[in-house]
Amino acid sequence: MSDHTEPSGHSEHIVPVSTYLLVFLALMVGTALTTWIAYIDLGRWNTVVALTIAVTKMVLVVLFFMHVKYATGLTRVVILAGFFWLGIMITLSCSDELTRGWEIVPQGWNMILPVVFRLF
Amino acid sequence: MAELATHGAHPPGFAHQFEDIEQQRDAGRLGMWVFLVTEILFFGGMFTSYTIYRALHLAAFIQGSHQLEVKFGATNTAVLIFSSLTMALAIRAAQTGRKKGQIIFWLLLTMLLGALFVGLKLRFEWYRDYVDGIIPGVHWFYNGPQAPGVKMFMCFYFFMTGLHAIHMVVGLGILTVLVIMTARNRFSAEYYSPLEISGLYWHFVDIVWIFLFPLLYLIGGRY
Amino acid sequence: MSTAIAEIHETPAESGVNYLNVTYGIKSWLLTLDHKRIGLLYLGSITLMFFVGGMAAVLMRLHLVEPQGALFEPETYNKMFSTHGIIMVFFFLVPSIPATLGNFLIPLMIGARDVAFPKLNLMSWYLYITGAAFALFATLSGGVDTGWTFYPPYSSTYSQTHVVVVALGVFIAGFSSILTGLNFIVTIHKMRAPGMTWFRLPLFIWAMYATSLIFVLGTPVIAITLFLLGMERILHVGIFDPAVGGDPLLFQHLFWFYSHPAVYIMILPGMGVISELITAFSRKKIFGYAFVAFSSLSIAIISFIVWGHHMFVTGQSVYAGLVFSVLSFLVAIPSAVKVFNWTATLYKGSISYEAPMLYALGFIGLFTIGGLTGLFLAALATDVHLNGTYFIVAHFHYVMVGGAVMAYMGGLHFWWPKITGRLYPDLWARIAAAIIFIGFNLTFFPQFMLGYMGMPRRYAIYPAEFQVLNVMSSAGASILGVGYIIPLIYFMWSMRYGPPAGPNPWGAKGLEWTTQSPPLTENFETIPIVTEDAYNYASEAAHG
Numbered sequence: 001m002s003d004h005t006e007p008s009g010h011s012e013h014i015v016p017v018s019t020y021l022l023v024f025l026a027l028m029v030g031t032a033l034t035t036w037i038a039y040i041d042l043g044r045w046n047t048v049v050a051l052t053i054a055v056t057k058m059v060l061v062v063l064f065f066m067h068v069k070y071a072t073g074l075t076r077v078v079i080l081a082g083f084f085w086l087g088i089m090i091t092l093s094c095s096d097e098l099t100r101g102w103e104i105v106p107q108g109w110n111m112i113l114p115v116v117f118r119l120f
Numbered sequence: 121m122a123e124l125a126t127h128g129a130h131p132p133g134f135a136h137q138f139e140d141i142e143q144q145r146d147a148g149r150l151g152m153w154v155f156l157v158t159e160i161l162f163f164g165g166m167f168t169s170y171t172i173y174r175a176l177h178l179a180a181f182i183q184g185s186h187q188l189e190v191k192f193g194a195t196n197t198a199v200l201i202f203s204s205l206t207m208a209l210a211i212r213a214a215q216t217g218r219k220k221g222q223i224i225f226w227l228l229l230t231m232l233l234g235a236l237f238v239g240l241k242l243r244f245e246w247y248r249d250y251v252d253g254i255i256p257g258v259h260w261f262y263n264g265p266q267a268p269g270v271k272m273f274m275c276f277y278f279f280m281t282g283l284h285a286i287h288m289v290v291g292l293g294i295l296t297v298l299v300i301m302t303a304r305n306r307f308s309a310e311y312y313s314p315l316e317i318s319g320l321y322w323h324f325v326d327i328v329w330i331f332l333f334p335l336l337y338l339i340g341g342r343y
Numbered sequence: 344m345s346t347a348i349a350e351i352h353e354t355p356a357e358s359g360v361n362y363l364n365v366t367y368g369i370k371s372w373l374l375t376l377d378h379k380r381i382g383l384l385y386l387g388s389i390t391l392m393f394f395v396g397g398m399a400a401v402l403m404r405l406h407l408v409e410p411q412g413a414l415f416e417p418e419t420y421n422k423m424f425s426t427h428g429i430i431m432v433f434f435f436l437v438p439s440i441p442a443t444l445g446n447f448l449i450p451l452m453i454g455a456r457d458v459a460f461p462k463l464n465l466m467s468w469y470l471y472i473t474g475a476a477f478a479l480f481a482t483l484s485g486g487v488d489t490g491w492t493f494y495p496p497y498s499s500t501y502s503q504t505h506v507v508v509v510a511l512g513v514f515i516a517g518f519s520s521i522l523t524g525l526n527f528i529v530t531i532h533k534m535r536a537p538g539m540t541w542f543r544l545p546l547f548i549w550a551m552y553a554t555s556l557i558f559v560l561g562t563p564v565i566a567i568t569l570f571l572l573g574m575e576r577i578l579h580v581g582i583f584d585p586a587v588g589g590d591p592l593l594f595q596h597l598f599w600f601y602s603h604p605a606v607y608i609m610i611l612p613g614m615g616v617i618s619e620l621i622t623a624f625s626r627k628k629i630f631g632y633a634f635v636a637f638s639s640l641s642i643a644i645i646s647f648i649v650w651g652h653h654m655f656v657t658g659q660s661v662y663a664g665l666v667f668s669v670l671s672f673l674v675a676i677p678s679a680v681k682v683f684n685w686t687a688t689l690y691k692g693s694i695s696y697e698a699p700m701l702y703a704l705g706f707i708g709l710f711t712i713g714g715l716t717g718l719f720l721a722a723l724a725t726d727v728h729l730n731g732t733y734f735i736v737a738h739f740h741y742v743m744v745g746g747a748v749m750a751y752m753g754g755l756h757f758w759w760p761k762i763t764g765r766l767y768p769d770l771w772a773r774i775a776a777a778i779i780f781i782g783f784n785l786t787f788f789p790q791f792m793l794g795y796m797g798m799p800r801r802y803a804i805y806p807a808e809f810q811v812l813n814v815m816s817s818a819g820a821s822i823l824g825v826g827y828i829i830p831l832i833y834f835m836w837s838m839r840y841g842p843p844a845g846p847n848p849w850g851a852k853g854l855e856w857t858t859q860s861p862p863l864t865e866n867f868e869t870i871p872i873v874t875e876d877a878y879n880y881a882s883e884a885a886h887g
Contacts, residue, residue, distance in 0.1 A: 014215050015208075024205040028198060031333075035194045038338035050334035057330045065208045065323045074532065075153055082157035085560045086164040088647055090171055093596040096651065096663035097172045103661075137457035138534070139870070147459045147533040154525045158563045165567035165597050169582075177588050257578025268587035275580050279571070 013070040023064045030057045131311050145313050152317040156324045163283065163328055170276050170335065180269020185339035187254055187262075187270065188277065192244050193337035196237050197329060203233035204326045211319045217309035220302050227302065230322070231295045234288055241285060249274075277336055284332060287325045294318050361764065361861040376461035377864050382447035383762070384468050389439055390831075392475055395482075396430035397824065399423050404786075404820040410807045420803035421488035422504070428491030430482075433513050434475050436747060437605060440612035441523060441558075442471070444754050445551050447762060449527060451855035452545050454536025454873065456865050459529040460522075467522045474516030481508040490801060492598065495583040495591050499575040507576055510569040517566045520608075524558025527551055536854070538873035542636070545853055545877050546629060549636040550615025553643035557604045557611075560647065565601035568594065592658055599650035607646040609743055610710075611639060613750030614681055617703050620753050621685045623851040624700035625692025628878035631684045638677035645674040655723055656730045664723050671721035678714050682707060697849075698772030702753030705780050709745025713738055716791065731801075734794025740787045752779070752830065757851075759834065760844030764861040767837040771829060779826035785819025852878055 034053040042049065063069040068076065131141055138144040174181045210226030246255075253261035255278065256271045264270065298318055301307065307315060362379045372380060403423050406414040415423065446464065450457050458464050481487065487509050489498040498506050531552050535544070571582050572594065581587035583594045622629050629635060651659055651667030659667075685707055694700070716738040720726045729735060760766055789812040794800075798809050805813065847856040854871060855862075 014212065017209070017212070020205060020208050020212070024201065027201045027204075031194060031197045031201065034334055034338065035190060038190070038334075038342050046338075050338055054331050054334050058327050061204060061323050061327055061330070065204050066320055074150065078150070078153045078157055081560070082160040085157075085647065086160055086167070089161075089164060089564065089597075089600050090168045092648060092651065092663070092666070093168055093172060093593070093600075094175070095666055096592065096596065096654075096659045097590065098175060099660040099662040101660070137455070137459070137461060143533055147529050150532060151460060151525060151529045154528055154559055158521050158525070158559050161560055162563035162567050165564045165600075166571075168597065169571070169593055172590070172593060173588070176590075180588065256580040257574075268581070271580060272582070272588050275574070275582060279574065 148313045152320045177269045180266040181273045183266045184270040184273025197333045199237050200326045203230045206230040207322045214312035223302050362864040385442040392434040399427035404817040408817050412803045417803040422486040426486045436609040454871050455534040458526045467519045470519035474512040477512030481505040514569045517562045520558045521562045524555035527555040546618035547615035549639045550611045553639040554611045556643045557608050561601040561604040568597040599653045603650040604646040609747045613747040616750045616754040620699050620703035622878040626880045627692040630687035638680045641677040655726045668723040699753045699757035701776040702749045706749045713741025732794035733790040733798050737787045737790035760848045761860050765837045765841030766844045767833045771833045775829035782822030789815045
């Protein structure tokens with residue numbers, strides 16, 4: 001419904017400068033951290049840690065710089081849909097690319113875990 | 121007609137297909153978010169390809185990643201994060217009704233940082249890659265280990281960072297327009313939608329880089 | 344132009360002003376921001392592309408009357424089927440209903456003055472014709488011979504044709520789709536009239552919303568895919584080349600991630616039209632409104648997880664084949680739900696057989712056949728036998744031509760009086776509908792048989808024992824061609840000589856029928872306030 005009688009509540013909320021500065025600092029720390037950890041051998045976990053830090057940084061930018069913390073449910077659904085669809089593309093493509101040459105298809109949970117391990 | 125009574129009350133920048141300025145603002149915001157979703161899928165096609173090839177050719181991708189210098193990637197990450205801060209501050213200045221000089225200051229600072237990003241890339245990364253002969257299809261004479269896989273990696277490096285850089289340059293164009301609009305007094309605490317939605321675009325471009333940096337520069341570790 | 348709100352004081356019937364005559368001159372059309380005029384700009388350009396693609400089809404069918412080929416060298420035949428596919432898919436079917444009927448009707452149906460972003464809407468049209476210009480230019484310079492699917496390594500390395508130019512044309516036209524989808528999503532979310540809740544919307548709007556989701560989520564991927572293909576072709580780097588670690592199947596995954604949902608872009612708007620036609624011409628509200636609405640969304644969502652069924656025999660892993668086969672069976676369910684609901688709507692309705700209804704009834708039958716044959720192809724085991732044969736060609740033509748094009752024709756016939764303010768001769772319209780139905784079935788039913796017996800698709804020659812069925816198919820194609828030309832004639836005739844249509848010649852429900860025909864530029868003098876459900880055909884049908 002176009003209920004423009006109530007404010008959308010998005011731009012009305014003004015984020016304090018201190019919040020922006022804190023987020024900025026957190027992002028810088030994250031960048032330094034991910035760079036530093038790259039020089040330490042964690043084996044398969046290097047990728048996991050790097051991606052975790054990247055996702056955290058992204059969430060901070062989305063919530064605070066892009067004001068999604070104060071935004072409507074529709075905005076959040078739109079954003080989640082975008083990532084979910086990207087996930088579909090990667091997951092189902094990998095379900096083929098990483099299982100070539102499997103002559104016997106495993107049953108049950110064994111269907112999923114080996115593909116995940118192949119990724120990392 | 122009901123419209124006649126309220127017609128004169130609409131703020132500048134109002135577009136008449138809408139009923140009121142709130143509807144216009146909501147529509148503009150939703151429109152930009154939907155556009156950013158299309159960008160997620162657009163870059164996503166390359167992220168998907170990258171993910172698959174990295175899983176299949178990890179050793180070659182590690183080798184390829186070592187052709188890049190972490191210090192430039194990290195510096196550029198910091199530059200972009202800083203530019204997101206300045207962009208957010210520019211919008212906040214408009215939101216809180218500051219004088220246009222302040223808004224323009226933050227916008228120009230954002231542009232400077234964006235230009236710095238592109239400049240650093242061109243001068244210290246891509247130019248050097250050209251000299252070293254590791255630009256596939258353009259100037260390639262790498263003969264180290266894993267050459268085919270390294271070439272594949274460098275393809276993705278250039279496509280992904282190139283596409284990202286194009287988005288940055290478009291962003292710089294948008295910021296230029298915003299500076300001009302601000303200078304012409306088009307914005308106020310009531311109406312600053314173009315700033316806000318351009319901010320969303322700018323932050324998105326920053327987020328893409330937040331992922332490109334670890335995925336391209338820090339693969340498999342540097343130990 | 345939108346500021347005409349305040350200026351029009353007399354009733355429209357007296358002044359005779361409408362969106363068509365409010366301003367004149369080519370600039371007023373090429374720089375218009377009125378969604379209705381933009382819809383007509385699309386109508387003209389899409390019709391042109393339809394006939395170009397149709398020419399290619401006619402030439403192909405003429406060639407195939409003889410087993411050794413009657414007209415072309417194999418290389419030229421390859422260019423024919425490629426051109427036919429590329430133009431029909433990207434420049435006709437994908438934009439057809441959304442860009443013409445969608446643009447024209449969505450604001451009217453939801454009670455808005457225009458779409459959310461009229462300038463983006465105009466830019467969409469310019470992007471479309473730019474892309475079409477590239478594609479046409481490439482076609483006239485010799486075309487491509489890769490098939491509309493552009494599979495590497497042939498398209499990236501070995502083909503000597505204008506792959507990059509055509510890919511660029513498709514890439515540009517893709518952005519046209521993306522912006523249209525974006526515009527529709529925002530319009531439907533934010534600009535509905537007071538009282539127009541989601542569940543009072545016409546089902547055409549639900550269908551267009553679902554289609555717009557696919558536009559927005561899928562099209563960017565084909566854009567990046569064609570970009571990668573272009574890069575490989577221009578720079579000679581082996582993105583999809585196995586010799587350097589690439590995988591041709593990666594292209595197929597990325598390509599079909601869009602192109603499978605794309606076929607639902609083609610059919611969903613058609614289904615939306617059919618919901619409108621069935622209700623109007625049974626004078627009865629739709630059976631199971633919520634089911635039809637949610638099935639549109641389900642089709643859009645599930646369409647994204649089934650693409651691997653195009654790759655069962657190209658080298659995909661058995662594991663993935665299994666996954667995609669099971670998921671592909673799922674997508675049939677919401678389509679079937681719709682067919683059941685339309686049929687139930689017809690039951691005890693007060694049915695009349697004007698031309699739009701003939702198209703709608705034809706759709707239901709032909710789409711059902713096309714959809715059911717899709718299940719033969721979703722089953723991995725039978726697909727191994729049928730893939731690459733004329734069975735597939737028949738399947739997709741049943742859904743795309745027997746389905747989507749029939750729906751498009753039905754929609755054009757239904758809303759033509761609203762768009763132009765003129766009536767066309769219904770007798771000729773019914774004759775044309777019958778000719779199209781007969782011609783279509785004669786063309787494509789034999790192809791199911793040919794495919795099942797093993798005749799491969801995309802081949803310029805075929806074994807002699809298949810000639811009879813091929814000749815039948817070609818005969819059908821000529822009848823079908825005649826069938827499509829007849830409406831062109833009477834529609835153009837009607838624009839000058841057709842009797843004026845009133846606001847609601849069909850007596851149908853829907854906000855678009857409450858306005859004058861043709862509508863004002865700003866659609867409504869005052870924005871309506873909606874108090875009733877969709878398809879509120881009173882008690883007529885209750886008494887049978």
